[in-house]
Amino acid sequence: MPTPPPDFDKSNGLLPAIVQDAVTGKVLMLGYMNAEAYQKTISERVVTFFSRSKNRLWTKGETSGHFLHVTDVLVDCDRDTVLVKARPQGPTCHTGADTCFDESNASNVLFIEHLKQVIKSRKNASPESSYTAKLFAKGINKIAQKVGEEAVELVIEAKDDNKELFLGEAADLLFHYLVLLEAKSIDLNEVIDVLRRRHK
Template structure:
C-alpha cells in the first residue's frame, strides 16, 4: 500500500518516539549499501521531500541539518519507505562523495570479526565516487598537489581514449597468458579508465546498469543483430530504400 507523498500527510501516518523523531536509515539507491543512520522530525522530512536532498534533525545541535551542507557531500533522494511499525524510514539516496565524516563511503565501516570480501558493485561505486570527487576538485592528491584523474579529465577525450586503447591492448595480451593475477590487474586498469571516461561524459553507473538490465534474458546474438539492423535502417522512416 502506497503512502501519501504530501509531507504533512505522510508525517501523520508515522509514529515518532517521545522526542518527536523517527530513525532514518540511508541506503545507496544503486548499490544497496547502508550508508548512515540519522533522525528526522516533521520539518526534516518535509525538507527532504520538497528539496530532494536528505535532511535530518541533529540531536546534538538541536537544529535541522542537511547532509553535506558544508562538505558538499550531499545525499540526493531517490526513494522512501516506511517500516511496519511506522517509526523508522528507509531513505534511498545517491551520495555525492563519501557519506561518513571520516571520509569513508559508509559510516558502517568497522566490522565485528573478519570482514567479508567487498561486493564488486560496492567497489565500483566507491571508485567511481572518488573519480567524481576529483572531477569536482575535491579529494586527495599526491604530495606535489597533483591528481592523475584530474590530469586525465583535463586532457579530455583524446587522452582518455588513448589510455582505454592502451589498457585494452594490455588486457588482451594478458589473456593469452596463464597468470590470473596479471589478467585481474590489467582488467582493473581498463575498468578504472572506463570509469574516468564515464565521469568525463557525465554518464552515471546507473545508466550503464540500465542498459545491461534491458539486455538481460535476451540472446547476445539477437541483441547485436537488432543493433546492426537499426544502424543500417534509412534515415527517413517513410522511405524503404537507403538510396532513395
Template sequence: MGEIRLEINELIEDLKFDEKGLIPVIVQDYKTGKVLMHAYMNEEALKKTIETGEAWYYSRSRRTLWHKGETSGNYQKVVDIAVDCDKDTLLLLVEQIGVACHTGNFSCFYRSLKGGASFIFHLENLLRERKKTLPENSYSAKLFREGKEKILQKLGEESIETIIAGMNGKKDEFIYEASDLLFHFLVSLIEENVEFREIIEELIRRHK
C-alpha cells in the same frame, strides 16, 4: 504482495513520530545496498527532503535541522523513501555524493565484529591516507613512492602467483595469494584515482 506506493500527505500523516516528534531513519546507498548511516527526522525535515530531493535531518544535540553535505559537500540525493511495517522507521535510498561518514569512510558502519565487506572500504580509505602522507616504514607508501609502473608490476606478479596457487589446488595457499592480489588491486585503483565503489557500480550495471 508487492510494494505499495504512497502519496506524500498519506506518508506523513500515517507515520508514528515519537513523543519528541522524531522518527529514526536508516540511510542506504541505492547502488551498492550498503547501509550508510542512522539519523532522525521530524516532519519539517521530511518535508524538506521530499521537496528538495536531498536529505535533511534533525540534530538532537543541536536541536535544529541540518542539510546533509551543506558544509562537507557530501550530499545525499534521494532516490526513494520507504516505511517499515510498524510505520515508525524510515528507509532512505540515496545516491551518496562523496562519503557519508565524518571520519572519511564511505559508511558510518565501517567497523564490524567479523570484518566483512566494510573492511574493504576501511582498507581503501587507509591506503588513500598512506598515499597522501607517505609515512616511513609503510609498504603501501613505498609502492606509491615508486609509482604506477611498479604498482602494476606487482599487480601482475600477484596475479600470476594467485593463478599458480589455484593450479596447485591448495586452498590456504590460494587464499593467501588472492589476499595479496586484492591488496595490490586496491593500491592500483588508488593510483588510478578510481574508487572501489565505482567497480561495484560497474558490476551492478553489467548485472542489470
C-alpha cells in the same frame, strides 16, 4: 511521498531514518527526522535530518559538500522508521569513511538491477528510440547472434594484455546477455538461482 506516511506522533516526533546507497545497497548512516526534515528531504531530494545536538534541521553535506541525493523514500510497516535510498556525493562519514560503519562502499553490482529495468522499458519501444529497442525489433536470432559475437570478441581480447579493451568487450557481452534474457522473458535472478543450487 510514500503511502502511508510516517507517524511522527511516535517517539516524541523523531523517527530513525536509515540511509542506504541506491546502487550498492550498503547502509551508509542512521539519523533522525522530524516531520519538517522528512518533508524537506522529499521536496528537495537531498537528505535532511533533525540534529538532536544542534536542535535544528541539518542537511547532510551542508558543510562538507558530501550530499546524499535521494532516489526513493520508504516507510516501514509500523510507520516509525524511514528508509532513504540515495546516491552519495563523496564519503558519508565525517571521518572520511565511505559509511558511518566504516565499511567500503565500492561495489556497483546493484547497478545491474537498474540496467535490467532500462532494458525492460525498451523492449516494446519504437526501434528508432534507442539501440536496445532496435535490437529487440530485430528478434531473438539477431540478439543471440550479438551475444555470440561479443563472446568471441571477449575471448580474443582475453589473449592480449589491454585491460581497457578487455573491460569494454566484457561490458558489451554482459549488456547483450541481459538483453537476451529479457527477450526470453527470463530474469537474471532465475540464472542466479541455478548457480546457488549448484553451489550447495
